[in-house]
Amino acid sequence: MSGSKITNEVRIPRKILSEALRRREIRALHACAIAKINGGHRMELKALQSKISVSDRTLRRYIEAMMARGWAGCDGQYLFPRSWRRLKVSKRGGLFLANSTATTKDLEVMAFVASLKSLIRNLGSPRSQKGRATPKDYPSRYLCKALGITERTFQRLKSRAVKEKLISVKRQYHVVGKAKHAKALIQNLPGLPLFVKEGKTIYPIPSRIDFLV
Structure with missing residues:
Protein backbone atom coordinates (compact mmCIF):
# COMPACT_ATOMS: atom_id res chain seq x y z
CA MET A 1 0.00 0.00 0.00
CA SER A 2 2.92 2.28 -0.63
CA GLY A 3 1.87 5.86 -1.29
CA SER A 4 -1.59 5.35 0.19
CA LYS A 5 -2.84 7.61 2.93
CA ILE A 6 -4.18 5.44 5.73
CA THR A 7 -6.63 7.03 8.17
CA ASN A 8 -8.53 5.73 11.18
CA GLU A 9 -11.87 7.25 10.27
CA VAL A 10 -13.88 8.38 7.29
CA ARG A 11 -16.74 10.81 6.99
CA ILE A 12 -19.63 9.68 4.79
CA PRO A 13 -21.86 12.46 3.40
CA ARG A 14 -25.57 12.36 4.19
CA LYS A 15 -26.47 12.28 0.50
CA ILE A 16 -24.36 9.15 -0.02
CA LEU A 17 -25.93 7.54 3.06
CA SER A 18 -29.46 8.27 1.84
CA GLU A 19 -28.76 6.94 -1.64
CA ALA A 20 -27.18 3.76 -0.31
CA LEU A 21 -30.13 3.20 2.04
CA ARG A 22 -32.67 3.75 -0.75
CA ARG A 23 -30.82 1.54 -3.24
CA ARG A 24 -30.08 -1.16 -0.66
CA GLU A 25 -26.35 -0.72 -1.17
CA ILE A 26 -25.30 -0.22 2.44
CA ARG A 27 -23.00 -3.26 2.31
CA ALA A 28 -21.20 -1.89 -0.75
CA LEU A 29 -20.86 1.50 0.95
CA HIS A 30 -19.52 -0.19 4.07
CA ALA A 31 -16.89 -1.98 1.99
CA CYS A 32 -15.93 1.30 0.35
CA ALA A 33 -15.60 2.97 3.75
CA ILE A 34 -13.44 0.11 5.05
CA ALA A 35 -11.18 0.52 2.01
CA LYS A 36 -10.90 4.26 2.69
CA ILE A 37 -10.02 3.66 6.34
CA ASN A 38 -7.50 0.87 5.78
CA GLY A 39 -6.05 1.78 2.42
CA GLY A 40 -6.75 5.45 1.87
CA HIS A 41 -6.70 6.01 -1.91
CA ARG A 42 -5.84 2.40 -2.75
CA MET A 43 -6.43 -1.02 -1.22
CA GLU A 44 -5.63 -4.46 -2.56
CA LEU A 45 -8.80 -6.44 -3.27
CA LYS A 46 -7.56 -9.53 -1.44
CA ALA A 47 -6.87 -7.44 1.65
CA LEU A 48 -10.33 -5.84 1.46
CA GLN A 49 -11.99 -9.22 0.97
CA SER A 50 -10.19 -10.56 4.03
CA LYS A 51 -11.19 -7.51 6.05
CA ILE A 52 -14.92 -7.75 5.31
CA SER A 53 -15.06 -11.57 5.03
CA VAL A 54 -17.09 -12.03 1.84
CA SER A 55 -16.97 -14.38 -1.14
CA ASP A 56 -15.44 -13.48 -4.51
CA ARG A 57 -18.90 -13.15 -6.01
CA THR A 58 -20.12 -10.84 -3.25
CA LEU A 59 -17.00 -8.69 -3.49
CA ARG A 60 -17.51 -8.32 -7.26
CA ARG A 61 -21.08 -7.23 -6.64
CA TYR A 62 -19.94 -4.61 -4.14
CA ILE A 63 -17.30 -3.32 -6.55
CA GLU A 64 -19.85 -3.10 -9.37
CA ALA A 65 -22.12 -1.02 -7.12
CA MET A 66 -19.23 1.26 -6.07
CA MET A 67 -18.19 1.84 -9.66
CA ALA A 68 -21.78 2.43 -10.79
CA ARG A 69 -22.19 5.14 -8.15
CA GLY A 70 -18.74 6.60 -8.77
CA TRP A 71 -17.55 5.84 -5.24
CA ALA A 72 -14.46 3.98 -6.43
CA GLY A 73 -12.50 2.67 -9.39
CA CYS A 74 -10.92 -0.76 -9.80
CA ASP A 75 -8.20 -2.28 -11.99
CA GLY A 76 -8.84 -5.89 -11.04
CA GLN A 77 -6.18 -5.93 -8.35
CA TYR A 78 -6.73 -2.75 -6.39
CA LEU A 79 -9.75 -0.71 -5.34
CA PHE A 80 -9.33 3.06 -5.64
CA PRO A 81 -11.88 4.85 -3.40
CA ARG A 82 -12.65 8.33 -4.72
CA SER A 83 -12.87 11.53 -2.75
CA TRP A 84 -16.41 12.68 -2.03
CA ARG A 85 -15.32 16.11 -3.25
CA ARG A 86 -14.62 14.60 -6.65
CA LEU A 87 -18.25 13.53 -6.73
CA LYS A 88 -19.23 17.10 -5.77
CA VAL A 89 -20.98 15.89 -2.63
CA SER A 90 -21.00 18.02 0.50
CA LYS A 91 -19.82 16.38 3.72
CA ARG A 92 -22.19 18.50 5.82
CA GLY A 93 -24.59 16.46 7.91
CA GLY A 94 -22.76 13.19 7.33
CA LEU A 95 -21.37 10.80 9.89
CA PHE A 96 -17.97 9.49 10.90
CA LEU A 97 -17.12 5.80 10.66
CA ALA A 98 -14.16 5.09 12.92
CA ASN A 99 -11.70 2.26 12.33
CA SER A 100 -13.39 -0.96 11.21
CA THR A 101 -15.51 -1.37 14.31
CA ALA A 102 -18.88 -0.52 12.73
CA THR A 103 -20.67 -3.41 11.03
CA THR A 104 -22.96 -3.11 8.02
CA LYS A 105 -25.93 -3.26 10.41
CA ASP A 106 -24.45 -0.38 12.42
CA LEU A 107 -23.94 1.66 9.26
CA GLU A 108 -27.46 0.89 8.04
CA VAL A 109 -29.15 2.12 11.22
CA MET A 110 -26.90 5.22 11.34
CA ALA A 111 -27.74 5.94 7.69
CA PHE A 112 -31.43 5.55 8.55
CA VAL A 113 -31.24 7.98 11.46
CA ALA A 114 -29.21 10.54 9.50
CA SER A 115 -31.62 10.34 6.54
CA LEU A 116 -34.71 10.51 8.74
CA LYS A 117 -33.32 13.46 10.69
CA SER A 118 -32.59 15.33 7.46
CA LEU A 119 -36.07 14.58 6.11
CA ILE A 120 -37.83 15.77 9.26
CA ARG A 121 -35.65 18.87 9.40
CA ASN A 122 -36.59 19.74 5.82
CA LEU A 123 -40.28 19.17 6.55
CA GLY A 124 -39.97 21.56 9.48
CA SER A 125 -38.15 24.31 7.59
CA PRO A 126 -39.28 27.97 8.03
CA ARG A 127 -40.77 27.81 4.54
CA SER A 128 -43.29 25.17 5.64
CA GLN A 129 -46.89 26.21 5.30
CA LYS A 130 -48.64 27.42 8.42
CA GLY A 131 -50.99 24.86 9.91
CA ARG A 132 -49.15 21.79 8.60
CA ALA A 133 -48.83 18.75 10.84
CA THR A 134 -45.83 18.65 13.16
CA PRO A 135 -43.10 16.91 11.09
CA LYS A 136 -42.15 14.61 13.96
CA ASP A 137 -45.71 13.27 13.87
CA TYR A 138 -45.87 12.27 10.20
CA PRO A 139 -47.20 8.73 9.56
CA SER A 140 -44.55 6.06 9.08
CA ARG A 141 -46.06 5.24 5.67
CA TYR A 142 -45.31 8.78 4.51
CA LEU A 143 -41.81 8.77 5.98
CA CYS A 144 -40.75 5.43 4.51
CA LYS A 145 -42.06 6.49 1.10
CA ALA A 146 -40.02 9.70 1.31
CA LEU A 147 -36.94 7.70 2.34
CA GLY A 148 -37.50 5.17 -0.44
CA ILE A 149 -37.65 2.13 1.84
CA THR A 150 -40.37 -0.40 2.66
CA GLU A 151 -42.50 -0.13 5.77
CA ARG A 152 -41.01 -3.39 7.02
CA THR A 153 -37.48 -1.97 6.69
CA PHE A 154 -38.61 1.29 8.30
CA GLN A 155 -40.03 -0.50 11.35
CA ARG A 156 -36.97 -2.76 11.67
CA LEU A 157 -34.53 0.15 11.55
CA LYS A 158 -36.67 2.28 13.84
CA SER A 159 -36.70 -0.50 16.45
CA ARG A 160 -32.92 -0.88 16.14
CA ALA A 161 -32.43 2.89 16.47
CA VAL A 162 -34.55 2.92 19.63
CA LYS A 163 -32.58 -0.01 21.06
CA GLU A 164 -29.29 1.75 20.31
CA LYS A 165 -30.69 4.94 21.92
CA LEU A 166 -30.32 6.96 18.73
CA ILE A 167 -33.98 7.99 18.73
CA SER A 168 -36.96 7.83 21.06
CA VAL A 169 -40.50 7.05 19.92
CA LYS A 170 -43.52 8.22 21.88
CA ARG A 171 -46.89 6.68 21.12
CA GLN A 172 -49.65 9.27 20.80
CA TYR A 173 -53.44 9.05 20.98
CA HIS A 174 -56.44 11.24 20.30
CA VAL A 175 -59.21 11.27 22.89
CA VAL A 176 -62.74 11.08 21.48
CA GLY A 177 -64.72 10.56 24.68
CA LYS A 178 -65.05 8.88 28.04
CA ALA A 179 -64.68 5.14 28.55
CA LYS A 180 -68.38 4.73 29.37
CA HIS A 181 -69.25 6.04 25.89
CA ALA A 182 -66.92 3.60 24.09
CA LYS A 183 -69.66 1.26 22.82
CA ALA A 184 -71.68 4.09 21.30
CA LEU A 185 -68.59 5.73 19.81
CA ILE A 186 -67.44 2.50 18.21
CA GLN A 187 -70.87 2.07 16.60
CA ASN A 188 -70.99 5.67 15.33
CA LEU A 189 -67.33 5.82 14.23
CA PRO A 190 -66.79 2.43 12.53
CA GLY A 199 -60.81 5.83 31.49
CA LYS A 200 -60.98 7.34 28.01
CA THR A 201 -61.97 6.21 24.54
CA ILE A 202 -59.07 6.90 22.21
CA TYR A 203 -57.54 6.04 18.84
CA PRO A 204 -53.85 6.04 17.85
CA ILE A 205 -52.26 8.83 15.83
CA PRO A 206 -48.70 8.92 14.36
CA SER A 207 -45.98 8.40 16.97
CA ARG A 208 -43.60 11.23 17.82
CA ILE A 209 -39.93 10.67 16.92
CA ASP A 210 -37.19 12.54 18.78
CA PHE A 211 -33.48 12.30 17.98
CA LEU A 212 -31.02 11.58 20.77
CA VAL A 213 -27.85 12.13 18.69
Whole structure:
Protein backbone atom coordinates (compact mmCIF):
# COMPACT_ATOMS: atom_id res chain seq x y z
CA MET A 1 0.00 0.00 0.00
CA SER A 2 2.92 2.28 -0.63
CA GLY A 3 1.87 5.86 -1.29
CA SER A 4 -1.59 5.35 0.19
CA LYS A 5 -2.84 7.61 2.93
CA ILE A 6 -4.18 5.44 5.73
CA THR A 7 -6.63 7.03 8.17
CA ASN A 8 -8.53 5.73 11.18
CA GLU A 9 -11.87 7.25 10.27
CA VAL A 10 -13.88 8.38 7.29
CA ARG A 11 -16.74 10.81 6.99
CA ILE A 12 -19.63 9.68 4.79
CA PRO A 13 -21.86 12.46 3.40
CA ARG A 14 -25.57 12.36 4.19
CA LYS A 15 -26.47 12.28 0.50
CA ILE A 16 -24.36 9.15 -0.02
CA LEU A 17 -25.93 7.54 3.06
CA SER A 18 -29.46 8.27 1.84
CA GLU A 19 -28.76 6.94 -1.64
CA ALA A 20 -27.18 3.76 -0.31
CA LEU A 21 -30.13 3.20 2.04
CA ARG A 22 -32.67 3.75 -0.75
CA ARG A 23 -30.82 1.54 -3.24
CA ARG A 24 -30.08 -1.16 -0.66
CA GLU A 25 -26.35 -0.72 -1.17
CA ILE A 26 -25.30 -0.22 2.44
CA ARG A 27 -23.00 -3.26 2.31
CA ALA A 28 -21.20 -1.89 -0.75
CA LEU A 29 -20.86 1.50 0.95
CA HIS A 30 -19.52 -0.19 4.07
CA ALA A 31 -16.89 -1.98 1.99
CA CYS A 32 -15.93 1.30 0.35
CA ALA A 33 -15.60 2.97 3.75
CA ILE A 34 -13.44 0.11 5.05
CA ALA A 35 -11.18 0.52 2.01
CA LYS A 36 -10.90 4.26 2.69
CA ILE A 37 -10.02 3.66 6.34
CA ASN A 38 -7.50 0.87 5.78
CA GLY A 39 -6.05 1.78 2.42
CA GLY A 40 -6.75 5.45 1.87
CA HIS A 41 -6.70 6.01 -1.91
CA ARG A 42 -5.84 2.40 -2.75
CA MET A 43 -6.43 -1.02 -1.22
CA GLU A 44 -5.63 -4.46 -2.56
CA LEU A 45 -8.80 -6.44 -3.27
CA LYS A 46 -7.56 -9.53 -1.44
CA ALA A 47 -6.87 -7.44 1.65
CA LEU A 48 -10.33 -5.84 1.46
CA GLN A 49 -11.99 -9.22 0.97
CA SER A 50 -10.19 -10.56 4.03
CA LYS A 51 -11.19 -7.51 6.05
CA ILE A 52 -14.92 -7.75 5.31
CA SER A 53 -15.06 -11.57 5.03
CA VAL A 54 -17.09 -12.03 1.84
CA SER A 55 -16.97 -14.38 -1.14
CA ASP A 56 -15.44 -13.48 -4.51
CA ARG A 57 -18.90 -13.15 -6.01
CA THR A 58 -20.12 -10.84 -3.25
CA LEU A 59 -17.00 -8.69 -3.49
CA ARG A 60 -17.51 -8.32 -7.26
CA ARG A 61 -21.08 -7.23 -6.64
CA TYR A 62 -19.94 -4.61 -4.14
CA ILE A 63 -17.30 -3.32 -6.55
CA GLU A 64 -19.85 -3.10 -9.37
CA ALA A 65 -22.12 -1.02 -7.12
CA MET A 66 -19.23 1.26 -6.07
CA MET A 67 -18.19 1.84 -9.66
CA ALA A 68 -21.78 2.43 -10.79
CA ARG A 69 -22.19 5.14 -8.15
CA GLY A 70 -18.74 6.60 -8.77
CA TRP A 71 -17.55 5.84 -5.24
CA ALA A 72 -14.46 3.98 -6.43
CA GLY A 73 -12.50 2.67 -9.39
CA CYS A 74 -10.92 -0.76 -9.80
CA ASP A 75 -8.20 -2.28 -11.99
CA GLY A 76 -8.84 -5.89 -11.04
CA GLN A 77 -6.18 -5.93 -8.35
CA TYR A 78 -6.73 -2.75 -6.39
CA LEU A 79 -9.75 -0.71 -5.34
CA PHE A 80 -9.33 3.06 -5.64
CA PRO A 81 -11.88 4.85 -3.40
CA ARG A 82 -12.65 8.33 -4.72
CA SER A 83 -12.87 11.53 -2.75
CA TRP A 84 -16.41 12.68 -2.03
CA ARG A 85 -15.32 16.11 -3.25
CA ARG A 86 -14.62 14.60 -6.65
CA LEU A 87 -18.25 13.53 -6.73
CA LYS A 88 -19.23 17.10 -5.77
CA VAL A 89 -20.98 15.89 -2.63
CA SER A 90 -21.00 18.02 0.50
CA LYS A 91 -19.82 16.38 3.72
CA ARG A 92 -22.19 18.50 5.82
CA GLY A 93 -24.59 16.46 7.91
CA GLY A 94 -22.76 13.19 7.33
CA LEU A 95 -21.37 10.80 9.89
CA PHE A 96 -17.97 9.49 10.90
CA LEU A 97 -17.12 5.80 10.66
CA ALA A 98 -14.16 5.09 12.92
CA ASN A 99 -11.70 2.26 12.33
CA SER A 100 -13.39 -0.96 11.21
CA THR A 101 -15.51 -1.37 14.31
CA ALA A 102 -18.88 -0.52 12.73
CA THR A 103 -20.67 -3.41 11.03
CA THR A 104 -22.96 -3.11 8.02
CA LYS A 105 -25.93 -3.26 10.41
CA ASP A 106 -24.45 -0.38 12.42
CA LEU A 107 -23.94 1.66 9.26
CA GLU A 108 -27.46 0.89 8.04
CA VAL A 109 -29.15 2.12 11.22
CA MET A 110 -26.90 5.22 11.34
CA ALA A 111 -27.74 5.94 7.69
CA PHE A 112 -31.43 5.55 8.55
CA VAL A 113 -31.24 7.98 11.46
CA ALA A 114 -29.21 10.54 9.50
CA SER A 115 -31.62 10.34 6.54
CA LEU A 116 -34.71 10.51 8.74
CA LYS A 117 -33.32 13.46 10.69
CA SER A 118 -32.59 15.33 7.46
CA LEU A 119 -36.07 14.58 6.11
CA ILE A 120 -37.83 15.77 9.26
CA ARG A 121 -35.65 18.87 9.40
CA ASN A 122 -36.59 19.74 5.82
CA LEU A 123 -40.28 19.17 6.55
CA GLY A 124 -39.97 21.56 9.48
CA SER A 125 -38.15 24.31 7.59
CA PRO A 126 -39.28 27.97 8.03
CA ARG A 127 -40.77 27.81 4.54
CA SER A 128 -43.29 25.17 5.64
CA GLN A 129 -46.89 26.21 5.30
CA LYS A 130 -48.64 27.42 8.42
CA GLY A 131 -50.99 24.86 9.91
CA ARG A 132 -49.15 21.79 8.60
CA ALA A 133 -48.83 18.75 10.84
CA THR A 134 -45.83 18.65 13.16
CA PRO A 135 -43.10 16.91 11.09
CA LYS A 136 -42.15 14.61 13.96
CA ASP A 137 -45.71 13.27 13.87
CA TYR A 138 -45.87 12.27 10.20
CA PRO A 139 -47.20 8.73 9.56
CA SER A 140 -44.55 6.06 9.08
CA ARG A 141 -46.06 5.24 5.67
CA TYR A 142 -45.31 8.78 4.51
CA LEU A 143 -41.81 8.77 5.98
CA CYS A 144 -40.75 5.43 4.51
CA LYS A 145 -42.06 6.49 1.10
CA ALA A 146 -40.02 9.70 1.31
CA LEU A 147 -36.94 7.70 2.34
CA GLY A 148 -37.50 5.17 -0.44
CA ILE A 149 -37.65 2.13 1.84
CA THR A 150 -40.37 -0.40 2.66
CA GLU A 151 -42.50 -0.13 5.77
CA ARG A 152 -41.01 -3.39 7.02
CA THR A 153 -37.48 -1.97 6.69
CA PHE A 154 -38.61 1.29 8.30
CA GLN A 155 -40.03 -0.50 11.35
CA ARG A 156 -36.97 -2.76 11.67
CA LEU A 157 -34.53 0.15 11.55
CA LYS A 158 -36.67 2.28 13.84
CA SER A 159 -36.70 -0.50 16.45
CA ARG A 160 -32.92 -0.88 16.14
CA ALA A 161 -32.43 2.89 16.47
CA VAL A 162 -34.55 2.92 19.63
CA LYS A 163 -32.58 -0.01 21.06
CA GLU A 164 -29.29 1.75 20.31
CA LYS A 165 -30.69 4.94 21.92
CA LEU A 166 -30.32 6.96 18.73
CA ILE A 167 -33.98 7.99 18.73
CA SER A 168 -36.96 7.83 21.06
CA VAL A 169 -40.50 7.05 19.92
CA LYS A 170 -43.52 8.22 21.88
CA ARG A 171 -46.89 6.68 21.12
CA GLN A 172 -49.65 9.27 20.80
CA TYR A 173 -53.44 9.05 20.98
CA HIS A 174 -56.44 11.24 20.30
CA VAL A 175 -59.21 11.27 22.89
CA VAL A 176 -62.74 11.08 21.48
CA GLY A 177 -64.72 10.56 24.68
CA LYS A 178 -65.05 8.88 28.04
CA ALA A 179 -64.68 5.14 28.55
CA LYS A 180 -68.38 4.73 29.37
CA HIS A 181 -69.25 6.04 25.89
CA ALA A 182 -66.92 3.60 24.09
CA LYS A 183 -69.66 1.26 22.82
CA ALA A 184 -71.68 4.09 21.30
CA LEU A 185 -68.59 5.73 19.81
CA ILE A 186 -67.44 2.50 18.21
CA GLN A 187 -70.87 2.07 16.60
CA ASN A 188 -70.99 5.67 15.33
CA LEU A 189 -67.33 5.82 14.23
CA PRO A 190 -66.79 2.43 12.53
CA GLY A 191 -63.72 3.58 10.56
CA LEU A 192 -61.59 4.41 13.61
CA PRO A 193 -59.60 1.84 15.65
CA LEU A 194 -61.10 2.92 18.96
CA PHE A 195 -60.21 1.40 22.33
CA VAL A 196 -60.35 2.30 26.00
CA LYS A 197 -57.32 3.41 27.99
CA GLU A 198 -57.10 5.12 31.38
CA GLY A 199 -60.81 5.83 31.49
CA LYS A 200 -60.98 7.34 28.01
CA THR A 201 -61.97 6.21 24.54
CA ILE A 202 -59.07 6.90 22.21
CA TYR A 203 -57.54 6.04 18.84
CA PRO A 204 -53.85 6.04 17.85
CA ILE A 205 -52.26 8.83 15.83
CA PRO A 206 -48.70 8.92 14.36
CA SER A 207 -45.98 8.40 16.97
CA ARG A 208 -43.60 11.23 17.82
CA ILE A 209 -39.93 10.67 16.92
CA ASP A 210 -37.19 12.54 18.78
CA PHE A 211 -33.48 12.30 17.98
CA LEU A 212 -31.02 11.58 20.77
CA VAL A 213 -27.85 12.13 18.69
